[in-house]
Amino acid sequence: MIVSVSIFSPLGGHEAEPTEIKIKDSLPEFSSLEEAGEFYQAQAEAIVSGLCSSLPQGTLHRLLIELLKRSPVLFRGKAGT
Numbered sequence: 001m002i003v004s005v006s007i008f009s010p011l012g013g014h015e016a017e018p019t020e021i022k023i024k025d026s027l028p029e030f031s032s033l034e035e036a037g038e039f040y041q042a043q044a045e046a047i048v049s050g051l052c053s054s055l056p057q058g059t060l061h062r063l064l065i066e067l068l069k070r071s072p073v074l075f076r077g078k079a080g081t
Helices: 033-052 057-069
Strands: none
Touching: 033 057
8 A cells, every 4th residue: 555645844944854654564473561562662653753754733633633543452453444
């Protein structure tokens, strides 16, 4: 799947960074819940960093709402629609 969205307009000397997010690697095996939590946290921080450097604020706000509405119960499963 390829998703194309608008990048934010330059504002106050801050230029938007085009961002490409590739979702393709399989999940590793975890030896503990702590290890899994650290992995998911690092993944989330990387995605948020990329999105915040390129998406308009209005898109970010609505994305947050959509993510909360679709919040999955199981970590390994596909997020619901």
